[in-house]
Amino acid sequence: MNALVRPSLPRGLYVLCDDTLRPELSLREKAAGLLAGGARVVQLRMKRTPLREALVAAREVVAACRRAGAVCLVNDRVDLALLSGAHGVHVGEEDLPAEEARALLGPEGLVGVTVRGLEDARAALAAGADYVGLGPVFGTTTKQVPAPVLGLGGFAAVVRASPLPVVGIGGVKLENIADLAATGAHGGAVASDALLAEDIAERVRRLSAAFDRGAQGASLVGGDA
Numbered sequence: 279m280n281a282l283v284r285p286s287l288p289r290g291l292y293v294l295c296d297d298t299l300r301p302e303l304s305l306r307e308k309a310a311g312l313l314a315g316g317a318r319v320v321q322l323r324m325k326r327t328p329l330r331e332a333l334v335a336a337r338e339v340v341a342a343c344r345r346a347g348a349v350c351l352v353n354d355r356v357d358l359a360l361l362s363g364a365h366g367v368h369v370g371e372e373d374l375p376a377e378e379a380r381a382l383l384g385p386e387g388l389v390g391v392t393v394r395g396l397e398d399a400r401a402a403l404a405a406g407a408d409y410v411g412l413g414p415v416f417g418t419t420t421k422q423v424p425a426p427v428l429g430l431g432g433f434a435a436v437v438r439a440s441p442l443p444v445v446g447i448g449g450v451k452l453e454n455i456a457d458l459a460a461t462g463a464h465g466g467a468v469a470s471d472a473l474l475a476e477d478i479a480e481r482v483r484r485l486s487a488a489f490d491r492g493a494q495g496a497s498l499v500g501g502d503a
């Protein structure tokens with residue numbers, strides 16, 4: 279029998295394939311650029327796409343990710359994640375609760391949850407999450423976030439104590455992703471710095487290499503939790 283096993287979230291760069299940025303490109307084109315740059319984790323974030331189009335896009339992007347060996351998570355919508363065969367879902371406080379996402383996806387689906395601090399991360403563990411997205415680490419114009427900027431110090435304090443792997447989000451860019459990785463973060467989530475680049479694939483390669491360099495530094499000083 280072919281037992282289904284939940285994939286673990288790969289460590290490193292985590293990119294958002296977002297429909298609010300660079301609207302002249304289709305989600306499929308954005309995903310192609312991200313994957314050409316070697317992205318291993320892609321979150322499909324659709325805030326403007328009508329639902330039926332979103333289902334078509336999800337099926338295309340999930341298929342492209344699977345061909346490339348990348349993990350694909352759908353933002354917000356467990357129904358789209360299930361219908362498109364995605365690896366999982368990322369939910370925040372305006373989405374289905376993590377417990378319900380877990381119940382719908384079953385044990386083999388990845389569930390990521392947005393958190394603002396350590397207490398939230400503990401609750402996410404109890405709710406069945408696999409990882410947490412913690413932010414905003416830095417200022418961002420991609421989204422109006424209803425929470426204060428943590429800064430690297432505030433972010434690192436949660437990473438050290440979190441019971442779940444932490445992906446940092448919000449204003450993560452080439453110039454700061456190595457520092458973020460050096461806190462021991464499991465991942466760095468990037469939307470605008472990748473999607474607004476003239477050459478998306480090249481930017482993804484550089485972001486990924488910078489994260490890995492920062493994480494390597496962290497492990498050399500024993501910070502690779």
Ligand SMILES: Cc1ncc(COP(=O)(O)OP(=O)(O)O)c(N)n1
Nearest residue numbers: 368369370371392411412445447467
């Ligand atoms: C990795 C990651 N972390 C946090 C978020 C934010 O999710 P949410 O709070 O649900 O906000 P929206 O993205 O839905 O606007 C995320 N998407 N990814």
Ligand SMILES: Cc1nc(C(=O)O)sc1CCOP(=O)(O)O
Nearest residue numbers: 413414418420448449468469470
């Ligand atoms: C979607 C999202 N969620 C955030 C949070 O803190 O919850 S910050 C954010 C935007 C990430 O985009 P960029 O990489 O362009 O800053």
Ligand SMILES: [Mg+2]
Nearest residue numbers: 354369370373
């Ligand atoms: Mg959401």
